[in-house]
Amino acid sequence: xxxxxxxxxxxxxxxxxxxxRVASATTFEDVSPLDGTVIxxxxxxxxxxxxxxxxxxxxxxxxxxxxxxAERSAIxxxxxxxIEAHIEDLAQVETRDNGSLLRSHRRGVMPRVAMNIxxxxxxxxTELGHPDFDTRGHRNHVSWDPAGVxxxxxxxxxxxxxATWRIGPALAAGNTVVAKPPEWAPLTASxxxxxxxxxxxxxxxxxxxxxxxxxxxxxLVAHPDxxxxxxxxxxxxxxxxxxxxxxxxxxxxxxxxxxxPLLVFDDADLDLAVDLAVEQFDNSGQVCLAAVRLLVQDGxxxxxxxxxxxxxxxVTQGDSREESSDIGPLVSRTHFERVDGFVKRAVADGAQxxxxxxxxxxxxxxxxxxxxxxxxxxGVDSSMEITCQEVFGPVLTLQRxxxxxxxxxxxxxxxxxxxxxxxxxxxxxxxRVSSRLRAGTVxxxxxxxxxxxxxxxxxxxxxxxxxxxIWSFDFYCDVKNSVFAPKGWx
Numbered sequence: 008x009x010x011x012x013x014x015x016x017x018x019x020x021x022x023x024x025x026x027x028r029v030a031s032a033t034t035f036e037d038v039s040p041l042d043g044t045v046i047x048x049x050x051x052x053x054x055x056x057x058x059x060x061x062x063x064x065x066x067x068x069x070x071x072x073x074x075x076x077a078e079r080s081a082i083x084x085x086x087x088x089x090i091e092a093h094i095e096d097l098a099q100v101e102t103r104d105n106g107s108l109l110r111s112h113r114r115g116v117m118p119r120v121a122m123n124i125x126x127x128x129x130x131x132x133t134e135l136g137h138p139d140f141d142t143r144g145h146r147n148h149v150s151w152d153p154a155g156v157x158x159x160x161x162x163x164x165x166x167x168x169x170a171t172w173r174i175g176p177a178l179a180a181g182n183t184v185v186a187k188p189p190e191w192a193p194l195t196a197s198x199x200x201x202x203x204x205x206x207x208x209x210x211x212x213x214x215x216x217x218x219x220x221x222x223x224x225x226x227l228v229a230h231p232d233x234x235x236x237x238x239x240x241x242x243x244x245x246x247x248x249x250x251x252x253x254x255x256x257x258x259x260x261x262x263x264x265x266x267x268p269l270l271v272f273d274d275a276d277l278d279l280a281v282d283l284a285v286e287q288f289d290n291s292g293q294v295c296l297a298a299v300r301l302l303v304q305d306g307x308x309x310x311x312x313x314x315x316x317x318x319x320x321x322v323t324q325g326d327s328r329e330e331s332s333d334i335g336p337l338v339s340r341t342h343f344e345r346v347d348g349f350v351k352r353a354v355a356d357g358a359q360x361x362x363x364x365x366x367x368x369x370x371x372x373x374x375x376x377x378x379x380x381x382x383x384x385x386g387v388d389s390s391m392e393i394t395c396q397e398v399f400g401p402v403l404t405l406q407r408x409x410x411x412x413x414x415x416x417x418x419x420x421x422x423x424x425x426x427x428x429x430x431x432x433x434x435x436x437x438x439r440v441s442s443r444l445r446a447g448t449v450x451x452x453x454x455x456x457x458x459x460x461x462x463x464x465x466x467x468x469x470x471x472x473x474x475x476x477i478w479s480f481d482f483y484c485d486v487k488n489s490v491f492a493p494k495g496w497x
Contacts, residue, residue, distance in 0.1 A: 008034070011047035013194060014099035020049045022056055022217055023200035025063030026210025031056060035190060035219065040106035040336040040343075041327060043375035049193055052218035057185070057226045060214040064156040064183035065232050067211030072153040072181040076131050083128035083179060085206035090121040093202060097167065097195055102327050105163050105192035106336040106376070107290050109328045120171050120199075126459040127175035127479065134477055135180070135484075146491040151484040153181030154258075155234030158227045160220075160248070162239045163189035163338050164293040164399075167199060173237045173260075176479035178212065182235065185214045187224045191339050193217050220244065231255050235483060238262075239295070241397075242468050249471075260482055261470040262295065262463075264397045265425030267446070268418040269298035272411070273306035274432035276452070280311060283428060283454050284403070285318045288381050291334045292401035296448070296455065298428045300394060301405045302417050308407045312361075312385075315405075319362055322381050324370060336377040337400060343377040346400035350382060353393035359386040361405070389420045397423070411440065419445045424466030428454050447473070 009030060011018050020037075021028040031050040039046045050056075071079070090097070097120070098112035107116070137149035157177040161170040166189050177184050188196035200215050216223050228236045229251035236252045238245055239262040252259050269287065271280045280303075287297045303311045327335030337343045343366070350364055363382035370378040381401045387394050394404050408414040418427055427446040431437050441449040447465045450456060457463070460476035472482060 008048045011194075013046050014103050016096045016100050016198070018047065018100065018194050018197055019201070020047050020194075020197065020217075022050050022052055022060070023197065023213070023215040024056065024060045025066075025214065026204065029056065029059065031218075037104065037190075037193060038339065039103050040338050040377045041103065041374065043340070043377070046103060047194060049190075049217050052216040052223040054226045056216045056218070057223060057230060060185045060216045061156055061227070061230050061232050063211040064185050064214055067209060068153070068155055068183045071183055071209060071212050074181070076135050076179075079179060079181060080128040080132050082207050083124050083175070086203050086208060087121045087125035087128065089202040089206045090117070090124065090199075093198070094118065094121070097198060100198060101167060101192065101195045104194045105166065105338050106327050107165070108332060108335055110330055111290070116165055116168050120168050122459065123168065123171040123175040127179040130460070130476065131179040131480070135480060142490070144493040146493075148489045148491065150487045150489065151180065151480055152487050154483055154485050155182060156232055157182045157184050157235040157237065157483065158230070158233045159184055159186045160224050160228065160236075160238045160240070161186065161188055161196075163192040164290060164295070166192045167195040169239055170196060171199070173474070174213070176474070177235070177237075177483045178208075180480050180483040182483055183212050185216060185227060185233070187216055187218070187227050190217070190219050191342075225251065228252055229254070233257060236260070240264075258482065260464075260472040260474060262425075262465060263468060263470045264295040264399065265423035265465060265469045266300060266395065266397055266421045267296060267298045267423070267426045267428070268300045268302050268421075270414050270418050270427065270429040270440070271301070271303045271307065271311060272414070272429070272431040272433075272436065273304045274436070275307065275430040276432065277307060277311060277314065279452060280430045281314045281318055283430060284315050285322065286454055287403055288319070288322055288334055288401045291337055291379065292403075293338065293399055296426045298426070298454070299398070299403050300418075300421075301403055302408055302414055303405070304414065305407055305409050312405065316362055316383065319381055319383060324367055324378055324380065326374070334381070334401060337379055338377070340377055342399070343379060346379055346398055346402065349393060349396070349398045349400070350402060353384055353387070353391065356391050356393070357386065358384040358391060358393055358404075361385045363401070389417070395421070411436065415440060415443050419443075422468045425469035426450070426465075
């Protein structure tokens with residue numbers, strides 16, 4: 008089979024290589040987490056398909072890189088318009104594919120997909136340049152040269168949005184792209200390829216190779232003709248990718264998730280603090296930025312605990328296509344079992360379940376899906392696996408602290424450093440504490456406010472590098488300085 012119909016939308020399940028659809032000899036099953044049914048048979052790529060896609064991207068690179076920035080941007084703006092025209096189709100397909108809320112896809116995620124492309128297309132026209140400057144009469148001219156073929160390996164929790172977060176600046180900078188979508192949610196990448204083609208993106212500039220990480224992802228990131236590697240996912244996988252890329256001295260950009268804290272001080276707005284805590288269950292906890300460690304100061308701990316548990320118990324879990332659902336299922340049976348393993352081991356370690364703590368058996372029996380109840384642990388410490396390792400599910404821990412010093416120490420007591428959130432009524436404390444938190448992004452009295460011109464990335468085991476705004480172009484380009492002598496011209 009070369010096509011599937013999902014949520015009424017026809018999708019070509021073959022690879023997109025060099026402006027053409029290419030089938031593989033074998034396929035893999037794409038299973039919906041809503042009901043456990045197979046919704047598509049997808050071409051299963053490997054070394055041959057990767058070689059073909061990289062060759063197509065390499066061949067397309069000189070012409071795409073040579074286009075004036077304004078011409079590249081004009082094509083990308085048409086791609087953004089095409090996304091906007093297909094938001095409903097993209098939302099329906101991705102909801103069926105990865106189980107995230109349809110209302111979120113409609114209102115936030117898919118509009119952001121279009122914004123990722125539009126922003127970097129427009130940003131390139133104003134920022135891919137640098138004023139010349141003088142050194143003892145010599146003129147320095149800085150240029151941003153496209154790096155070449157870019158490999159983009161994306162996760163399943165927001166597959167198209169997180170892919171275009173890298174695709175947008177890579178293409179705007181003049182690179183060509185080979186994308187490897189997640190095998191647990193590959194379908195919207197194929198739709199994006201069709202949209203980009205219809206918008207006039209030249210053949211070979213954007214390519215999609217589908218398949219398993221070991222079979223398609225591994226040869227892609229190790230390919231000697233790939234000049235940039237981008238990956239969002241787990242630390243163990245990033246280590247393997249880094250080793251492969253290092254053999255070719257290929258720069259990498261890694262976003263590896265975290266174990267972020269939500270730090271609530273005695274002087275916090277309690278309503279706001281509870282709202283932010285409940286928000287961490289968004290997308291069934293499958294959010295790399297989620298503040299899963301709730302750290303609350305002694306003076307308000309008991310009241311916060313009572314109000315938070317009351318609110319969390321009201322979170323509605325159900326079919327992601329229903330407007331009334333607040334969270335849906337986990338993405339796959341494999342991931343469902345992984346999350347359940349974390350919970351069971353936490354209980355065995357002595358952690359106390361104060362909410363949830365088990366699969367949603369009633370919902371799973373009724374639907375065949377992979378639903379896990381929102382879960383909160385108390386009685387934990389920093390030595391436990393549940394507070395140290397990323398669960399990537401609807402599982403939070405609740406701890407108390409006494410002094411500001413204690414709170415900062417507990418917040419920083421992690422190998423990760425992607426994000427942190429703090430809630431306080433004191434601007435002085437906000438400035439003081441945020442400066443001491445080890446994180447790539449710190450939110451104060453808010454959460455998930457993202458500007459595409461701002462740097463994004465993690466510290467520690469949360470990743471390598473920063474992207475967003477000019478930081479993206481710094482990665483996707485080879486920045487060159489040409490120094491012109493003041494004399495010697497004919």
